[in-house]
Amino acid sequence: MWWQRKLKSERYLSATFDWIYAEAGRILEKHRPCGVFEGGRCHFRCNCCVPCQYLSPTGCTVVSLSCKLWLCHRAEKEFPECYQDLSSLREIAMQNNLLNDVPETKEDALKRILGTKPASRKLA
Numbered sequence: 001m002w003w004q005r006k007l008k009s010e011r012y013l014s015a016t017f018d019w020i021y022a023e024a025g026r027i028l029e030k031h032r033p034c035g036v037f038e039g040g041r042c043h044f045r046c047n048c049c050v051p052c053q054y055l056s057p058t059g060c061t062v063v064s065l066s067c068k069l070w071l072c073h074r075a076e077k078e079f080p081e082c083y084q085d086l087s088s089l090r091e092i093a094m095q096n097n098l099l100n101d102v103p104e105t106k107e108d109a110l111k112r113i114l115g116t117k118p119a120s121r122k123l124a
């Protein structure tokens with residue numbers, strides 16, 4: 001039945017999304033490429049979340065895999081092992097079409113992949 005296949009693929013995508021997100025969290029926790037934020041800025045004196053509709057005064061309000069797997073060029077260079085580990089996860093995410101060029105909630109990512117929402121193309 002089509003709806004059973006759709007449910008199965010939705011569950012698979014959801015579980016894959018959660019697994020990649022958790023793994024990325026472990027990698028970021030280990031390497032801390034963004035350092036400690038002070039005054040809303042990382043140790044490179046930047047906040048790459050600005051501007052974003054999901055940013056609140058207390059930080060990010062959503063679970064965005066595209067953001068979790070992204071590093072700026074400076075962090076890529078200064079934390080190559082972190083970048084490598086995140087790149088491996090990015091490969092898996094791309095194979096499952098879970099990455100977007102813009103910040104994207106998990107719900108929107110699943111809708112996009114399952115065909116109920118169009119893809120966006122510009123990263124904020």
Ligand code: SF4
Nearest residue numbers: 034042046048072075
């Ligand atoms: S990704 Fe780069 S610019 Fe963004 S918070 Fe981390 S270190 Fe700063």
Ligand code: SF4
Nearest residue numbers: 049052055060067103
């Ligand atoms: S969605 Fe991405 S860019 Fe927006 S606040 Fe969260 S982490 Fe930052």
